Amino acid sequence: xxxxxxxxxxxxxxxxxxxxxxxxxxxxxxxxxxxxxxxxxxxxxxxxxxxxxxxxxxxxxxxxxxxxxxxxxxxxxxxxxxxxxxxxxxxxxxxxxxxxxxxxxxxxxxxxxxxxxxxxxxxxxxxxxxxxxxxxxxxxxxxxxxxxxxxxxxxxxxxxxxxxxxxxxxxxxxxxxxxxxxxxxxxxxxxxxxxxxxxxxxxxxxxxxxxxxxxxxxxxxxxxxxxxxxxxxxxxxxxxxxxxxxxxxxxxxxxxxxxxxxxxxxxxxxxxxxxxxxxxxxxxxxxx
Amino acid sequence: xxxxxxxxxxxxxxxxxxxxxxxxxxxxxxxxxxxxxxxxxxxxxxxxxxxxxxxxxxxxxxxxxxxxxxxxxxxxxxxxxxxxxxxxxxxxxxxxxxxxxxxxxxxxxxxxxxxxxxxxxxxxxxxxxxxxxxxxxxxxxxxxxxxxxxxxxxxxxxxxxxxxxxxxxxxxxxxxxxxxxxxxxxxxxxxxxxxxxxxxxxxxxxxxxxxxxxxxxxxxxxxxxxxxxxxxxxxxxxxxxxxxxxxxxxxxxxxxxxxxxxxxxxxxxxxxxxxxxxxxxxxxxxx
Numbered sequence: 327x328x329x330x331x332x333x334x335x336x337x338x339x340x341x342x343x344x345x346x347x348x349x350x351x352x353x354x355x356x357x358x359x360x361x362x363x364x365x366x367x368x369x370x371x372x373x374x375x376x377x378x379x380x381x382x383x384x385x386x387x388x389x390x391x392x393x394x395x396x397x398x399x400x401x402x403x404x405x406x407x408x409x410x411x412x413x414x415x416x417x418x419x420x421x422x423x424x425x426x427x428x429x430x431x432x433x434x435x436x437x438x439x440x441x442x443x444x445x446x447x448x449x450x451x452x453x454x455x456x457x458x459x460x461x462x463x464x465x466x467x468x469x470x471x472x473x474x475x476x477x478x479x480x481x482x483x484x485x486x487x488x489x490x491x492x493x494x495x496x497x498x499x500x501x502x503x504x505x506x507x508x509x510x511x512x513x514x515x516x517x518x519x520x521x522x523x524x525x526x527x528x529x530x531x532x533x534x535x536x537x538x539x540x541x542x543x544x545x546x547x548x549x550x551x552x553x554x555x556x557x558x559x560x561x562x563x564x565x566x567x568x569x570x571x572x573x574x575x576x577x578x579x580x581x582x583x584x585x586x587x588x589x590x591x592x593x594x595x596x597x598x599x600x601x602x603x604x605x606x607x608x609x610x611x612x613x614x
Numbered sequence: 615x616x617x618x619x620x621x622x623x624x625x626x627x628x629x630x631x632x633x634x635x636x637x638x639x640x641x642x643x644x645x646x647x648x649x650x651x652x653x654x655x656x657x658x659x660x661x662x663x664x665x666x667x668x669x670x671x672x673x674x675x676x677x678x679x680x681x682x683x684x685x686x687x688x689x690x691x692x693x694x695x696x697x698x699x700x701x702x703x704x705x706x707x708x709x710x711x712x713x714x715x716x717x718x719x720x721x722x723x724x725x726x727x728x729x730x731x732x733x734x735x736x737x738x739x740x741x742x743x744x745x746x747x748x749x750x751x752x753x754x755x756x757x758x759x760x761x762x763x764x765x766x767x768x769x770x771x772x773x774x775x776x777x778x779x780x781x782x783x784x785x786x787x788x789x790x791x792x793x794x795x796x797x798x799x800x801x802x803x804x805x806x807x808x809x810x811x812x813x814x815x816x817x818x819x820x821x822x823x824x825x826x827x828x829x830x831x832x833x834x835x836x837x838x839x840x841x842x843x844x845x846x847x848x849x850x851x852x853x854x855x856x857x858x859x860x861x862x863x864x865x866x867x868x869x870x871x872x873x874x875x876x877x878x879x880x881x882x883x884x885x886x887x888x889x890x891x892x893x894x895x896x897x898x899x900x901x
Contacts, residue, residue, distance in 0.1 A: 358657045394680040394699055395657045396641055413701015415678045419640040438697060442640040444674045463723070465695065466674060485770075487746060488719055509794070511746055511768050512719055533792045533814065534744070534766050551836065553814040554766065554790050573856065575834045576790075576812060593901045594856055594877065597834065608901055 353388040354379045358395030376400040376408060376418070391416040391436075401425065402432050405455065410436030412461065421448055426455030428476075433458045441466040445490050452477045452501075459484055469494050470513070473523075476500035487511040495523035495543065505530065510538075516555075519543040521564055538574070541565045541585075547572050558598065561585035561606070568611075569593045579603040641676040642667045644704075646683030664688040664696060664706070679704040679724075689713065690720050693743070698724030700749060709736055714743030716764070721746045729754040733778050740765045740789075747772055757782050758801070761811075764788035775799040783811035783831070793818065804828040804848065826860070829853045829872065845869050846885065849893070855880045866890035 354366035354373060362378030364371040373379040375398045379389035385404040391397065391414055399420025400408075405427075410416040419442040424432045432455060439449040439462070449467040450457070456478040457471075463485050464470040470489040473479055474496045485508060486492040492513040495501040497520040507529040510516040515537045519525045523543040530550045532538040538552035539545060542562045548570040552558040558574035561567060563584040573594040574580040580598035581587055583606030590613050595601045642654035642661060650666025652659040661667040663686045667677035673692040679685065679702055687708025688696075693715075698704040707730040712720045720743060727737040727750070737755040738745070744766040745759075751773050752758040758777040761767055762784045773796065774780040780801040783789040785808040793805065795817040804825035807813040811831040818838045820826040826840035827833065829849045836856040840846040846860035847853060849872035859881040860867040867885035868874055876895040882888045 393657075394643070394678060411701065413699045415680070415697055415699045417641055417676060417678055417697075438676070440640070440676050440695070442638065442672075463697070465721070485748060487721070509748075509768075509770050511792075512744065512766075531770065531792070531794045531816070533768060551794075551814070551816055553792060553834065554812070573834065573836060575854070576814060576832070589901055591900060594836075594854070595901050596898070597832065597852075597854065 351382055351384050351387055353390055354383045356389055356391045356397065357393035359393065376416075376422075379408075380404070380406050385430075399423075405430035405432055407433035408435065408437065409433070412436060422450045424450065424452045424455055424457050424477075428454055429456070431456040431458060433460070434462060435460045436462060438463045439465070439467070439470075441468075444488065448472050449489075452479060463487075464489070464492070472496070473499055473501035473503070476502075478502045478504070480504040480506075481508060482506040484508045485511070486513060486516075489513045491515045491518045494518040495520055495525070498522040503527075515540050516552075517541070517545075519545055519565075521562075538577070539567075541567050546570075551575075552577065557582045557603075558595075559587070561587075569608075574598065574601075581606040581608075583607070639670055639672050639675055641678055642671045644677055644679045644685065645681035647681065664704075664710075667696075668692070668694050693718035693720055695721035696723060696725060697721075698749075700724060710738045712738065712740045712743055712745050712765075716742055717744070719744040719746060721748070722750060723748045724750060726751040727753070727755070727758075729756075732776065736760050737777070740767060746770075751775075752777065752780070760784070761787055761789040761791070764790075766790045766792070768792040768794075769796060770794045772796045773799070774801065777801045779803045779806055782806040783808055783813070785830075786810040790814075798826075799823075804843075804845075807831045807833050807851070809851065826863075827853075846882070847874075849874060854898075855895075858882075860888075861885060866893075868893040868895075 355369045356379040357372040360372035360374040366373035389408045391410040394415040396417045401423045417438045448469045449464045450471045452473045459481040468490045470486045471493045492510045503525040509531045512534040514535045518540045521542045525545045528548040532552045533554045537557045538555045539559045544566045552574045553576045556578045558577040558580045560582045565585045568588040575597040577598040580595045580601040583604035589608040643657045644667040645660040648660035648662040654661035679698040682703045684705045689711045705726045732754045736757040737752045738759045740761045747769045754776045756778045758780045790812045792814045797819045800822040804827045806828045809830040813833040816836040820840045821842045825845045826843045827847045830851045833853045840860045841862045844865045846863045846867040849870040854875040861884040863885040867882045867888040869890040871892045875898045
């Protein structure tokens with residue numbers, strides 16, 4: 327190739343790249359047959375990894391996974407939505423880090439995150455910004471989902487299992503966890519709400535492992551069943567726990583004090599080796 | 615081929631096999647277009663059977679089924695997770711046996727297990743270790759899920775139908791069954807929590823067939839509806855009823871001389887006989 331022609335090609339490529347970069351990319355596609363160098367807004371030329379799709383899509387854009395396969399974690403620094411159809415397994419043995427501007431929201435829908443080595447690593451770390459997790463499986467991590475700042479995290483219709491801690495809100499983070507309609511199975515600790523955090527937990531099935539809900543913050547707990555844990559709900563005296571239609575049965579200790587537990591008079595704390603331990607008592611509160 | 619060439623090929627293959635064997639394999643893929651001799655960690659070259667995938671994946675690894683098809687049972691001796699996307703039917707007319715070290719957990723997500731001959735065989739036998747079943751269909755077996763040891767079995771969002779026994783915890787096994795958000799239709803016997811076992815049964819719809827729930831151990835039963843059975847709940851152990859409805863049963867709603875604790879929020883009504891064989895509710899206050 328002559329120098330002149332080479333320069334022409336370089337310039338042409340430069341223009342093409344600029345064009346791709348400037349076009350509005352509301353959604354991109356990701357599949358195992360893809361390549362991160364593709365123009366991934368075309369469904370017939372998808373990207374190969376979550377990260378490749380995220381790079382190409384606009385902030386607030388959608389990254390659509392079209393084939394089952396393994397997609398290699400991601401560090402997410404802009405508010406994107408990863409959307410996996412319910413007929414696709416989008417697997418990753420690598421972690422996801424959410425680090426967007428406070429107030430921006432990332433969505434993860436339909437992913438399977440599984441630690442390669444049991445009880446190691448963090449499935450999803452939220453170090454800044456908000457996160458919605460839907461229809462996902464999180465398995466085998468030391469921590470399934472970790473919030474270290476004042477993030478709002480919504481998790482629903484998901485299964486978090488075989489972790490050391492399913493969801494952890496770090497001490498003083500000021501995070502808010504809304505977890506609904508999900509199962510926490512064989513996690514050593516289910517929800518770990520450390521001081522200075524808030525949790526709204528509803529429609530959960532929690533069983534197997536050491537502690538169902540470890541609440542040292544403020545926890546509204548409704549329509550939750552906890553069974554076959556060492557401790558159903560564990561507190562440290564600083565916490566506020568409100569129980570509405572909660573069943574804690576078949577545990578070594580049902581409710582572990584010293585904190586007070588507010589009850590609307592419609593709960594079952596029964597059939598545990600000890601129903602109440604550590605000075606735990608129910609404080610009746612009237613429904614309105 | 616000359617002997618020398620054969621040796622070279624054999625050595626090369628040996629090196630290749632050794633390389634494959636020592637690589638960490640966190641997940642493999644299985645599909646009907648596959649072959650168990652493939653390197654199944656590559657999604658383009660999946661295995662053909664559950665068993666082929668399980669053999670290649672690490673302990674605690676994930677076996678991902680990528681196509682609808684028939685996948686030939688499995689004997690599972692290490693803690694793996696079978697993951698079938700909800701848009702894929704991973705069918706097997708052959709049984710699954712879970713026999714892992716006590717304390718280890720196998721996951722079956724999205725499988726369809728159906729006996730080739732109605733009323734015969736066992737869908738899933740858990741002879742050691744723990745099991746999580748999600749989003750699955752278990753149909754037409756003599757026993758759908760059968761625990762013979764002190765296993766913990768969690769079943770969620772599944773449909774268990776047309777079996778003689780949908781779930782059975784063997785007498786004295788010390789097993790714990792957590793069965794939630796599922797439908798049990800046209801099973802002849804009930805969910806059978808035999809003596810020395812524990813059941814946490816919630817969010818179930820149970821109808822058609824002989825018995826809804828048979829409890830000789832300890833059974834926490836919540837948000838369960840039982841309808842159109844011969845017997846709703848047959849209890850010779852301890853059953854706690856919270857938001858349970860037993861209606862439209864052709865013989866008896868609650869039967870047996872076990873303790874039925876009620877939180878005063880149940881409906882045992884509209885059965886030919888609501889209570890039989892000495893069954894009575896012991897009221898316990900909600901807290």
